[in-house]
Amino acid sequence: MKPLLEARNLTTMLRSRQAAGRGGAGVVTAVDNVSLKVGAGRALAIVGESGSGKSITCLSMLGLLPSNGRLVEGEVLFKGRDLARMSQDELQKVRGREIGMILQDAMTSLNPLFTIGDQVAEVFRYHQNITDRATLKRKCIEVLEKVKIPAAEERLNSYPFQFSGGMRQRVSIAINIALSPDLLICDEPTTALDVTVQLQILNLLRDLQREQNMAIVFVTHDLHLAAQFCDDVAIMYGGRIVESGPIGDVFERPVHPYTVGLLQAVPALAAYDRRLAAIPGQQPTLANLPQGCRFQPRCKFAVAQCSTQYPDWFEWNEGERRVACWLTEQRLGAYDTRVPAGPRRSAEALQEVSR
Template identity: 45%
Template sequence: MGTAQNVLEVEQLETVFDTPRGPVAAVRDLSLTVGRGEIVGLVGESGSGKSVTGLSIMGLLDRPGRVAAGRILLGGEDLRAASAARLRQLRGNRMAMVFQDPMMTLNPVLRIDTQMIEAVTAHDPGISRRAARERCRDALGMVGIPSPDERLTAYPHQFSGGMRQRVTIAIAMLNQPDLIIADEPTTALDVTIQAQILSEMQNLCRERGTALIWITHDLTVVAGLTDRIYVMYAGSVVEQGPVDDILDTPRHPYTHGLIGSIPSANIPGQRLYQIPGMTPPIDRMPRGCRFRPRCPNAQPLCQEPVALREIGAGRQLRCNFPMPSQDTP
């Protein structure tokens, strides 16, 4: 760890929610790195801690949530030591987040140009109004919004859901940040529009060297889009590595189950696999491996804490009894 090439390095992040009965960890022992221009997927079921991880990195976590341990380095700068003012400066400039609901970003009563120009001038006070406007128009054009000059004067409600989400992506990219965290930005959209937006965003990030963390519960989405994935379960990474490797040969029983439940990965007509049971609530996590109560391979040893370990070729795994490395279909 600690190479200059990494845009983001997260080491052993722990994020807790303070409750009347004490702090409970929503994210634990989470380490991840994203290189320049790299596209990384953060995948897991609902409640696995994906959004909490993204918000922790961006410094956007609200009470009662707080980062309790770990390091978050953006271009080597320690974000946990940064002041609120410094974080505001970094957000929208060096790092940006795209939310599932575009109205988390957009103000419904302001025209798009007002909002976008403000986003430019906030980080570039010397820029002329005309240059700022041009940058906004170009950004809209870049994310596939037709007639961007006219659309600039529209209000958020005058855009379709897909177009509105494109506007927030354009805003995230306005100041050419080093890192964008996209938290399921396309799950509310129909499948064709999802695919379009994904591939456009992939191209833009590749061209500009922007690092992208794409958060999703849908493994089929990350298959075509990402370089590497981190699979999260109950607040921790259980498996990580190159996306094709993991999809071909998942080693963690949880990843294996997730892949088995994808329709396209199965023979038509065959019943889809469903992982038995449910994700435990964060205040009732099982001891040791948190997947243990649902795991077909679990043994008594799994009641002890399980560390993430290297299993070669850039892969890491948190499991005592993994699935075989050569899957026989």
């Protein structure tokens, strides 16, 4: 697969008060050597507990880091160009036109002082230099209808506060897909919404993805949504990716103990006859990362090597599957002897391996 977007070895530092006074200059590494790929028209989920670095990874790729953050290493290859080496002017043209982004809180991504129509029209004004009012109006209605806003024409003069959360999120989707981008980055786009609205929004995103052959990066802590919605997954922990691959394979045959732990904490994905189990312990703070594997203090399989040396990548299926865990071979071996086929069997095997 030739990826549409490929991030290589992204490393992002943040100046932080948390880290100040700990010997360094108050700098933490929020994204550490992160590599990921998104194929054209495919959806990649980035999954991990809150604080694992998912948002900072996305912002690093888009050149939108907060003022205390800096991408210190890595490439962000998008259609052959390196976004990490573009000027803000160039990036601003790519964002919106070729890459859309949808953030968690639609209330803050829309300006409360402008009408919905004005904010959608701005995309066409800025990127396509369209000034003719009738054309702008027609284009706005078209794109609002595409995201299934009822009575679109009448809503053009409404303000964001007159819309429900779900409707506001539809408007920000409209703004971001208006120019048919090749890639849409969605950072927890539905977390603030209730469950039925969540599903409506995700179905909408999936329809748009298919219609426009758009690739999606979908950041979520919800494994169930990721499984329903995405083709590939990257699991993040403590600023690093610990496991990645096609989502069906990763969720059926998780190898990293952190991935296994996450799956067991989710009702619909946990092995059927097993009680839900939260992963004991907490994610380390960036100012206080453990030696070696970052998950090691919480890992029930950890051996001596895990606390001294960060694990090398272990790759198989021509690099499609990757895991950073010293015990990969052993854990994979357990699957090979115990998992012939079928979800029921693999659920049992998952219990075996994680025992």
